[in-house]
Amino acid sequence: MALRFIVSIFISIAVIFIIIFLYNYQVSKRIVEKNLKSNAENLTKKGVLQIEKILASVQIVPDNYSKIIENSHFQKDELLRILKQEVEINPQIYGAAIAFEPYFFDDHEKYFMAYYYRNRGQYELKYLGDERYDYFTMDWYQIPKELNRPDWSEPYYDEGAGDTIMSTYSVPLYRNMDGKRQFIGILTADVSLDWLQAFVNSINVYQTGYGFVISKNGTIVSHPLKEMIMNESIFSIAEEQKSSQLRQIGLNMISGEESFAEIEYNNVKTGKPSWIAYAPVSLNGWSIGFVFPVDELMNDVYNMSVNVLVLSLAGLLIILIVIILISRSVTSPLRSLSQASKKIAEGNFNVELPDIKTHDEMKELHDSFLYMLKKLAEYVENLEKTTSAREKIESELRIACAIQMAMVPKNDTFFSSHNDFIILGTMNPAKEVGGDLYNFFMRDEEHLVFTIGDVSGKGIAAALFMAMTNTLIKALAMNGLSPADVLCSANKELCRGNEQYMFVTLFMGILNVNTGEVVYANAGHNPAVLIQNEKSAIFMEPYPATILATFEDAEFRNEQFTLNHNDTLFMYTDGVTEAMNTERQLFGEKRFLDLLNKSRELSMPELLDESLKGVAAFANGNEQSDDITLLALRFV
Amino acid sequence: MPEMNRNSIFFLIGCFTLILSACKFKPAAEENQNANLPFNTDTFRTEKRKVTFLPYWVANAQFAGYYVAKESGIYDKFGIDLEIIPYQPYITSYDLVKTGKVDFAALWLVNAIQVRTSGIDIVNIAQFSNRSSLMLLTRKSDGINKLEDMNNKRAGIWSGFELQPKALFSKYNLNVTIIPIGSTNNLFLKGGVDIMAANWFDEYHSIINSGYNPEDLNVFFFADYGLNFLEDGIYCLSEKKKQYPDLCADFVKATMEGWRLAFENPEKAIDIVVAYSQKSNIPVNRVHQRWMIDRYRDLYFRNGQFSATLSENDYLFAGEILKESGQISWIPPFKSFYKPYDSTDYN
Numbered sequence: 001m002a003l004r005f006i007v008s009i010f011i012s013i014a015v016i017f018i019i020i021f022l023y024n025y026q027v028s029k030r031i032v033e034k035n036l037k038s039n040a041e042n043l044t045k046k047g048v049l050q051i052e053k054i055l056a057s058v059q060i061v062p063d064n065y066s067k068i069i070e071n072s073h074f075q076k077d078e079l080l081r082i083l084k085q086e087v088e089i090n091p092q093i094y095g096a097a098i099a100f101e102p103y104f105f106d107d108h109e110k111y112f113m114a115y116y117y118r119n120r121g122q123y124e125l126k127y128l129g130d131e132r133y134d135y136f137t138m139d140w141y142q143i144p145k146e147l148n149r150p151d152w153s154e155p156y157y158d159e160g161a162g163d164t165i166m167s168t169y170s171v172p173l174y175r176n177m178d179g180k181r182q183f184i185g186i187l188t189a190d191v192s193l194d195w196l197q198a199f200v201n202s203i204n205v206y207q208t209g210y211g212f213v214i215s216k217n218g219t220i221v222s223h224p225l226k227e228m229i230m231n232e233s234i235f236s237i238a239e240e241q242k243s244s245q246l247r248q249i250g251l252n253m254i255s256g257e258e259s260f261a262e263i264e265y266n267n268v269k270t271g272k273p274s275w276i277a278y279a280p281v282s283l284n285g286w287s288i289g290f291v292f293p294v295d296e297l298m299n300d301v302y303n304m305s306v307n308v309l310v311l312s313l314a315g316l317l318i319i320l321i322v323i324i325l326i327s328r329s330v331t332s333p334l335r336s337l338s339q340a341s342k343k344i345a346e347g348n349f350n351v352e353l354p355d356i357k358t359h360d361e362m363k364e365l366h367d368s369f370l371y372m373l374k375k376l377a378e379y380v381e382n383l384e385k386t387t388s389a390r391e392k393i394e395s396e397l398r399i400a401c402a403i404q405m406a407m408v409p410k411n412d413t414f415f416s417s418h419n420d421f422i423i424l425g426t427m428n429p430a431k432e433v434g435g436d437l438y439n440f441f442m443r444d445e446e447h448l449v450f451t452i453g454d455v456s457g458k459g460i461a462a463a464l465f466m467a468m469t470n471t472l473i474k475a476l477a478m479n480g481l482s483p484a485d486v487l488c489s490a491n492k493e494l495c496r497g498n499e500q501y502m503f504v505t506l507f508m509g510i511l512n513v514n515t516g517e518v519v520y521a522n523a524g525h526n527p528a529v530l531i532q533n534e535k536s537a538i539f540m541e542p543y544p545a546t547i548l549a550t551f552e553d554a555e556f557r558n559e560q561f562t563l564n565h566n567d568t569l570f571m572y573t574d575g576v577t578e579a580m581n582t583e584r585q586l587f588g589e590k591r592f593l594d595l596l597n598k599s600r601e602l603s604m605p606e607l608l609d610e611s612l613k614g615v616a617a618f619a620n621g622n623e624q625s626d627d628i629t630l631l632a633l634r635f636v
Numbered sequence: 637m638p639e640m641n642r643n644s645i646f647f648l649i650g651c652f653t654l655i656l657s658a659c660k661f662k663p664a665a666e667e668n669q670n671a672n673l674p675f676n677t678d679t680f681r682t683e684k685r686k687v688t689f690l691p692y693w694v695a696n697a698q699f700a701g702y703y704v705a706k707e708s709g710i711y712d713k714f715g716i717d718l719e720i721i722p723y724q725p726y727i728t729s730y731d732l733v734k735t736g737k738v739d740f741a742a743l744w745l746v747n748a749i750q751v752r753t754s755g756i757d758i759v760n761i762a763q764f765s766n767r768s769s770l771m772l773l774t775r776k777s778d779g780i781n782k783l784e785d786m787n788n789k790r791a792g793i794w795s796g797f798e799l800q801p802k803a804l805f806s807k808y809n810l811n812v813t814i815i816p817i818g819s820t821n822n823l824f825l826k827g828g829v830d831i832m833a834a835n836w837f838d839e840y841h842s843i844i845n846s847g848y849n850p851e852d853l854n855v856f857f858f859a860d861y862g863l864n865f866l867e868d869g870i871y872c873l874s875e876k877k878k879q880y881p882d883l884c885a886d887f888v889k890a891t892m893e894g895w896r897l898a899f900e901n902p903e904k905a906i907d908i909v910v911a912y913s914q915k916s917n918i919p920v921n922r923v924h925q926r927w928m929i930d931r932y933r934d935l936y937f938r939n940g941q942f943s944a945t946l947s948e949n950d951y952l953f954a955g956e957i958l959k960e961s962g963q964i965s966w967i968p969p970f971k972s973f974y975k976p977y978d979s980t981d982y983n
Contacts, residue, residue: 137795137818146815146828154822157917217825217846219919230919235845239923254847 005327006320013319017312024308028301033261036297040261040277040290043203047211047288048279050199055152055191055283058092059169062189063150066171069098069187076105080125083116086189087123094118094166094192097128099135100173100185111135117190140168141186148172148183152284155193155221157230165193165221165230167284197222197229200288208270208293216285218250225269237268249276253287256280261292333362337369349377393459400463401429407470409440418442420513423450424604425631428575428612428624435462435504436573436627437470441477448513449477452571452631453506453525453548465502469494469548473508483508483521484556487548491523491556494549504548507571509633516563516635521556523548526577529570529596530561537570537596539589563635568607570596571633575626579615582622587615604634684717685883690738692747694723695912696920697898697928698837698868699742700905701764705894707908714886722916739876740887745866745946745954746799746963752973753964757874759975762888763946764895765867766938769836769931770800772856773843778830781854783861786810791831792817792824801833803957804863821846837931841924863957866950867935870977877975888944888977895932896942902929946974 065082074082079098086096095117105112111129118124128135135141144151153168170188174181200211200222213222218233228237234250237243246265258279267274270293278289336354343351353373356366408427425438435455443449451473455466472493476486486508494504507528509520520528524547527539540561546554563569572592579587595614599607608630615628691699702720705711711718721738743751745763752758772791774780780789787810793801795816805812812831817823821843824832834840836857844850858864870888877884898905906925913920936942948970955967 134795137816139818139820139822142815142817143823143826143828146823147826151826154820157919159917163917217822219846232921233845235847236921236923239845240921251847251849 044279062171095190097188144170144172400460403463422634427629436629437466438631448511451508484558487556495552531568568634571631573629575628690741697925700898701895704898714890759874761977762944763869768859774854789830792829841927
């Protein structure tokens, strides 16, 4: 579980990091691109403006002088003066020429061309134009003538001007002749392009970027690589690089389009991918371009990205460690608890639980577990204690029961040895042994002593008390005492040393087996029932006497009656009359009498049996709470 | 302000004439103080024979064979110490006579015929070009898609090179205004003319590299319209060929070997040519030179063979057109005009 937990969290975080990283990279790149674009636009437009400013300042000179020349008929000297002024007025102008159509200026001369130019700080005049220098077919002359408009020439090398690259601005001259506007010649201004190269090269485009200028034909006019200038055109470079893209850039540039650092191509200077920005110089149809080194610009983004990446990785590592620690702090107690549970299940409560220092759910779980463990241990301990206590009690009860049963005479032997009477007893101890007792024995040939009683309390103490009472009664009775005397002596004896304040109810009778005369005394016991022939069974209301073992001075009185043949004296303990059914009703004396009346014709064992059954039927499954003891005597 | 001009070629032909005239029957080297031995004498073969060659245009790959042969020591191998006279538009005849002699020159066939008929006794000793590279270019955007569309249009033709275009226009009955132009393509590029004469090996490629895509242009090869005027051949004075046949043969053989080497290893050839161009301060770029060598291979090879033979048919065809157009009054007999380098037969 821990591994799954770690891996899934780690992957989720890593994915988030990657998304953030990529987003960051893209945004940074876009910002750089955006900045670059506006930078490029500024740079390019500024460049164009600067170049056009100079070109315009050159253009205006021949433009103005051409008007003057067209509108007047100048002599040669005046023309030369104008030409000289043209060169002097603008330091950008290297030279100026005026050239006329064949035989225009002089009917005898096919060529007329005057050229004023700077030469080492001096102004010099040169006449050109002859068969070798047939200027009529030269670009500076022919193109404005054929196009009928001023024109900037393509750049050219001028060896005379010290190997500089020049461009000529030519203005066609016209004059109205015979009512027609006719072309008469050309006025020019030559510009050295040194300033253009110096200007463009002075613009720093980062470390390795650069500016360049191409002519209307795509010829490289300005470039940091000197060997490119004039030799190459943007198209020849494109062909050399086999780059249709660069060729397209060139086509766009010479057709006057502009673009700001959106096109990527391989930098001629460094061979690295670069952006190119360009804008047209509208005055002469040239185009200025700037090459922006992408790698250099992106270096910052790249460096930042690398930093972000390193930080991210470090962060991820930290997170990984934290996750592992947290997961350990979660799973390790869980694992320990799980192992502890197993040990506990095996009965070992002496397990060590993990130490939780935090105050969180894990702590709660730990505390709950600890509480459970404590309770479980306590429970088990309790269980052991109660079990042993119960076992002790149960063993006591068994002992008590054994004592009690041992005291009770065995019916069989006694029953079989006498013919004059039938005496039969039965005792059903309750679950917890009570202190019921009954006994009968022959005092001599003539007298049957019988007792039934109930000791207060339960258990061994009650059983022993019963045994003691029984033994005492028997011993006294054997001395020939009457029941009242026996009870009186026994009472005295029992009161002594009865620290537990136990007491006994006891009915004692002596039957003269020959006459049927019964002398009896009752110490607080339930009245016996007398079942006589032809008569309803009745309770024998005894002389009210107190229970044994309570009052030392208690007095008991003998009473007597005579049993006729087949009369039955039925004795019982309160377990019979106080038997309770499920509705918590007592069996009661009336029901008992009814039961006995119904069963009076039965034999002795049957009578006892039926009595027990009657009580049980009444209880209707309710648990017996007291001993049920019956003792019946029938005089035969 | 100074500018090169292709019509100086015409002027040069004049120069060439003058040079050849000036040193009639005299090997150029004889006037050279450092080597005043007759250079064809086999007994002196240990001494290099000094020879001069004049190309008809600036140093570029259209003469690659000569430059490569010189720089690779092929002329040396043939016992020739060659000086290639740099093309100079403003060299006067006087200068040329004074500073150097021209023993061999490269010329186009029609120009050579004109020189010959003007009285200079030059002979063709090797004809390299087998096909005219001359073409007319038009812009598709102008709607000039077939020859007839050229009617009433303006054509920029180098002054001095009008012969072939004129012949074409007259052959197809076209009324085309010819505007003589200089050496640049700018008038055409700026829209000043509708049609422009161009060499396949040179101007065509320059125009492509000035911002026209091939698909923007229509190309009309003169050769495709029955005007296949052969171009580059090697010429010398008839007397020289007669007197020094071995030297002529060696020069041609060495030159052909130079060309073969250039075709086999164009990049090396370009290196050599570019170095010459730079020395002369001539704008040059490699892709253009490469194009030139590639086209010269097309122009020089016939059926996979690089030969130096001039056929009588080609000669007479050019001569007839020249005569018809009034450029020449007679056609020199083929056998007197063509003296192949590898033949000693001289009558």
